[in-house]
Amino acid sequence: MFPVTARFLLVCSLLSAFTLAQAQQRCALNTHASPVRNTEPAVPIREPMVIPVVVHVVWHTDEENISDEQIESQIEVLNQDFRSLNAEIPLVHPLFDGLISDLELEFCLVAITRTPTPVAGITNTFSSGKRRLCYTDLGGRDGFDPGHYLNIWVAGRNDGALGSATFPEEGQERPAEDGLYIRPDAFGTAGSVAPPFHLGRTCTHELGHYFNLQHLWGPNADNFNCDQDDGIADTPLQADTYQGTCPTLPPFSCGSPDMFMNFMNFTQDACMALFTPGQKARVLNTLQSYRPGLLQGSCAPVSAKATAPPAPAISIIENPASDYLRVRLPGNEPAQLAIFDLAGRLVQQVEAVGPEAELSVAGFHAGNYYIKIRHGNKMHVKKLIIAR
Numbered sequence: 001m002f003p004v005t006a007r008f009l010l011v012c013s014l015l016s017a018f019t020l021a022q023a024q025q026r027c028a029l030n031t032h033a034s035p036v037r038n039t040e041p042a043v044p045i046r047e048p049m050v051i052p053v054v055v056h057v058v059w060h061t062d063e064e065n066i067s068d069e070q071i072e073s074q075i076e077v078l079n080q081d082f083r084s085l086n087a088e089i090p091l092v093h094p095l096f097d098g099l100i101s102d103l104e105l106e107f108c109l110v111a112i113t114r115t116p117t118p119v120a121g122i123t124n125t126f127s128s129g130k131r132r133l134c135y136t137d138l139g140g141r142d143g144f145d146p147g148h149y150l151n152i153w154v155a156g157r158n159d160g161a162l163g164s165a166t167f168p169e170e171g172q173e174r175p176a177e178d179g180l181y182i183r184p185d186a187f188g189t190a191g192s193v194a195p196p197f198h199l200g201r202t203c204t205h206e207l208g209h210y211f212n213l214q215h216l217w218g219p220n221a222d223n224f225n226c227d228q229d230d231g232i233a234d235t236p237l238q239a240d241t242y243q244g245t246c247p248t249l250p251p252f253s254c255g256s257p258d259m260f261m262n263f264m265n266f267t268q269d270a271c272m273a274l275f276t277p278g279q280k281a282r283v284l285n286t287l288q289s290y291r292p293g294l295l296q297g298s299c300a301p302v303s304a305k306a307t308a309p310p311a312p313a314i315s316i317i318e319n320p321a322s323d324y325l326r327v328r329l330p331g332n333e334p335a336q337l338a339i340f341d342l343a344g345r346l347v348q349q350v351e352a353v354g355p356e357a358e359l360s361v362a363g364f365h366a367g368n369y370y371i372k373i374r375h376g377n378k379m380h381v382k383k384l385i386i387a388r
Contacts, residue, residue, distance in 0.1 A: 047338070047346075047372065048083070048104045049287070049381055052297040054111045054144040057184075058133055058155040060120050063192055064184045066154060070191035071112055077189060077200030078107045078207065081263065081275075088261070088273035093250055096259055099234055100273075101280045105287075108299035110149070115141040121158030123181045134177040143176055144302065147293040150210070151179035152203070154187050162186040162197060165206035168290035180206045196244065199269035208264050212286040213279055216264050217241060226254035232278040235259055246271040295370075295381035314373050320385035323362040327373065329354030335375040339384065342368055361386055 053075060059065035080086040082105040092100060119125055119139040125132045132138040133153050143151040163182040172178060185192045186202040193200075216235050218228025224239050239253040243266040250257035259265070261273040275283075287294065314335075317326040329335050332354055339348040339361075347369070350359060354375075366388040373380045 048106045049295055050106045050108055050299055051150050051294045052110045052299050053107050053150045056113045056141040056153045058115045058117050058122060058141050058153060060117050060156055064156050066184050066191050070188040073190045074188035074200045074203050075107055075109045081204045092261055092273050095250055095257055099276045101275050101277045103275055103280045103283055111302045113141055121156050123155045123157035124159045131177050143179060146175055146178040148297040153181050154184050157183055163202040163206045165209040167209060168212050168286055180210060196268035201269040201272045204263050211283040213264050213282060216262055234276045234278040241266040314375060314380050316382055320387040321361055322387055325359045325361050327357045329357055329375055338372045340370045
């Protein structure tokens with residue numbers, strides 16, 4: 001119904017939270033494009049997947065050095081928004097309440113780094129094409145293993161935007177810059193935030209881009225001709241961004257009511273409420289196709305001084321497997337192992353004790369599965385192949 005359009009790399013940005021009267025740009029776009037895979041929608045895994053997060057506070061002024069409490073409040077918002085547990089859900093108009101979708105993603109904070117910088121507005125400051133924010137030797141802070149951890153940089157910027165993010169891309173030119181960039185006064189719900197962008201929705205919106213979601217009106221700042229779209233079938237075509245507004249009833253454009261309360265719009269934080277099933281399918285498809293390493297990251301705390309993650313203590317010894325599957329586990333504490341098929345159905349669940357567990361998969365059909373391994377406070381999700 002809605003055509004898939006070309007994707008751009010670095011997107012998004014919301015208004016300044018300090019004053020609605022001040023004219024500011026909503027979205028900082030560039031001309032780089034990233035193609036989007038238009039494969040069949042991924043069927044969601046029924047048990048929540050947990051993604052580890054590292055937050056880098058890069059501060060130029062004391063006000064930018066936000067508190068741990070403010071950071072933790074943002075992680076709480078993400079866990080509510082991506083599970084449809086946010087307080088705004090009951091306020092969704094009846095036209096759209098049947099499209100509220102639990103994305104079944106959760107987030108755990110594993111490290112906070114703090115780095116003073118002499119560079120004001122470092123987020124949108126570049127050196128030889130590199131974003132200085134993402135490199136310690138350029139006045140910012142190196143990211144932490146972006147293949148397995150979601151990196152969020154919280155730092156000042158001087159382009160009038162509240163946030164931006166990287167779209168997933170095969171053969172990404174600068175993987176060290178992969179992640180989210182959020183301004184300190186729009187991060188979380190405590191500390192320096194101020195209405196109307198004070199409920200942590202800048203980060204929710206940018207995380208949508210990180211998982212390959214477009215704005216509902218498509219790739220450009222306006223869609224007055226109703227000839228562009230976000231490539232998602234259950235988000236109605238719309239012409240307006242609803243920048244900084246908070247409608248009470250769904251306004252109409254492009255011949256249908258607009259889903260202004262969707263997280264991928266530009267409304268005020270208090271008016272954002274939902275993702276749709278189509279957006280969920282895109283996010284999970286992107287996670288499995290472009291960012292599978294995030295499912296292998298651990299929720300165990302990591303050292304803020306570390307430059308690389310420790311080698312995983314949990315691993316699958318034989319993959320592909322045929323009749324038996326062996327899993328290496330640390331220590332001798334019990335671990336829970338669960339195998340899901342691609343339709344999200346639980347096909348086997350056992351408890352095991354390390355250092356090595358053996359599971360029979362002789363009755364499984366050949367194909368791809370996922371195995372979820374919990375051990376203490378560690379959680380791993382890995383792709384499993386059964387070969388015959």
